[in-house]
Amino acid sequence: MKVVIDIPNDFTGDYIVDKFKDFFSRVIADIDCKGMCGRYEKEIAEMFLKAFDDSEEKIPCKCQYNSNSIDNEPCCKCNRKVSENNDTKNKVTSLEIIVRMIDNKPYYEIKYKKVGEDYYHVGYSSSNIDNVLKWRDECFELVDVKVTNADRIRNMSDEEMAERIASSPNFNCADYCDSFTQGCTFNCGKKGREIALKWLQSEAE
Known part of the structure; x- marks a missing residue:
């Protein structure tokens, strides 16, 4: 089965910043960690996730990283995500890149825990490890919190x-x-x- 995604114009911005991909990443993480749903539900979520990942290069990026920048145009990846957090990096106490296999190909995600929270987030996902490494360096600040x-x-x-x-x-x-x-x-x-x-x-x- 192949999933084809047609994104309405009103949701193009959300699609570009991986909000939909991030949602399916969280669904799969919940299934794996909490035993929610079953094998078929997980397969469906993975198919959607792969469809987003396969088509991520089809939407042109006009940000500063692609040599055709527009004034005040936010990056369609990291800069946009960071701007949603008051123009500051995500301050985290734990940060790691995790990998899992989808269709026998590696898929990379960032697992992180924000300061003041006792649970993990999983997002900033891509099959391209270079993208994930860039987001890790540009979008996060690892802070040392004293343990009481x-x-x-x-x-x-x-x-x-x-x-x-x-x-x-x-x-x-x-x-x-x-x-x-x-x-x-x-x-x-x-x-x-x-x-x-x-x-x-x-x-x-």
């Missing part, structure tokens, strides 16, 4: 948290064990870390 003790605790794994709890001088088995019947539960042969880990992974009441 609270941040460190929030990012702990269950095992790390259990170790932290069990190593406390105030650790009391009775607070975490559901079978505290005959004195100290260490009589059951379990260690404090095991008891704390089981409590952390049990359903909240």
Whole structure:
């Protein structure tokens, strides 16, 4: 099956700045990460994404990067996207290029996390790695955000948290064990870390 996209004139601007491509990239990311929808829905989204990518060169760009610039004409890629963010680069705490295969060809995307957010965005997509590298350099600013003790605790794994709890001088088995019947539960042969880990992974009441 081949998808052909006819973009109405009113939406040409949105098409040029990859808003439609970005939408389908997010759909596919949601399907992969959250188990949403199924294989056929993913295939449909990938077909649309590929159709946008295959036709991205068909719309002429008259920006400063193509040697035929027009005064005050925003770039149809990075500059337009950045201008939507108050003419500043996207400040991010995490930035990486990810790749997946579509029809046995690599497709590149930028995965990033904005300052103050605890979730990732995926966008700025292209089958041309040079485009993605350019957008990464021109559209993003990687900032070093100091990690607080609270941040460190929030990012702990269950095992790390259990170790932290069990190593406390105030650790009391009775607070975490559901079978505290005959004195100290260490009589059951379990260690404090095991008891704390089981409590952390049990359903909240």
